[in-house]
Amino acid sequence: MNKFCPICQMYTDRFRPFGEQKRPDAKCPNCGSLERHRLVWCYFQEKTNLFDRKPKSLLHIAPERLMGELIAVIPNLDYLSADIDSPLAMVKIDLTDIQYPAESFDIILCSHVLEHILDDRKAMAEMLRVLKPKGWVNVQVPIYGPTTFEDPSVTTPEDRLKFFGQEDHMRKYGRDIKTRLEEAGFQVKHERYARELSEETRTLYAVRDQDLFLCTKARNVWMLTHRAQRKRYKKCSHDHKRQRKSLAV
Numbered sequence: 001m002n003k004f005c006p007i008c009q010m011y012t013d014r015f016r017p018f019g020e021q022k023r024p025d026a027k028c029p030n031c032g033s034l035e036r037h038r039l040v041w042c043y044f045q046e047k048t049n050l051f052d053r054k055p056k057s058l059l060h061i062a063p064e065r066l067m068g069e070l071i072a073v074i075p076n077l078d079y080l081s082a083d084i085d086s087p088l089a090m091v092k093i094d095l096t097d098i099q100y101p102a103e104s105f106d107i108i109l110c111s112h113v114l115e116h117i118l119d120d121r122k123a124m125a126e127m128l129r130v131l132k133p134k135g136w137v138n139v140q141v142p143i144y145g146p147t148t149f150e151d152p153s154v155t156t157p158e159d160r161l162k163f164f165g166q167e168d169h170m171r172k173y174g175r176d177i178k179t180r181l182e183e184a185g186f187q188v189k190h191e192r193y194a195r196e197l198s199e200e201t202r203t204l205y206a207v208r209d210q211d212l213f214l215c216t217k218a219r220n221v222w223m224l225t226h227r228a229q230r231k232r233y234k235k236c237s238h239d240h241k242r243q244r245k246s247l248a249v
């Protein structure tokens, strides 16, 4: 047993090959998780408040069956899945015109969605609008290199397949999606979480170096900094008091 799935907690001899150009060790034979699912699951556990059991509202955009089932049952989570047309989702949503009021959600999961949306900047702005001040958005897209490639003259499914790799993809993103998210108003952390795991763990879980983008509201970060500064100030003044006291003695 030289593989372990951190999602279903099962050991196995090997994961199954998966994908158009069959990637070895990709799909868990028990729960069906792929590399990106296992990676983001570990990331959420390690780096976010998703599992802290405090009440939170979560919007899951374009839910895949596995992740939808796993996340919907997390304790104290007010879970809502949404998609433009998938029957798997609880409500229909147009990400460029979200029907919910501002500051509705603590967490938004947006995995492999933006590459399908023509006006992705509008979708980013809408996610920012419906995010609560202390909330976060997880964005994952296929990344092809450093720079995004798009061409408005590419409009047919045939051409999109040829230039963007899939009939319904609107562009090929590069790592500069970070800048685009920042321009929409997010504070963005570009995470390459697999690099933080040991070689043994990467092999055991069969995860690859895939890019994650953790987006928060810019002023949220200012507030956190401000709070940290206040804490530091308190600590300093406390130290000063102690010093004065010791001097007085």
Ligand SMILES: [Zn+2]
Pocket (backbone or CB within 6 Å): 005, 006, 007, 008, 009, 010, 028, 029, 030, 031, 032, 033
């Ligand atoms: Zn599994």
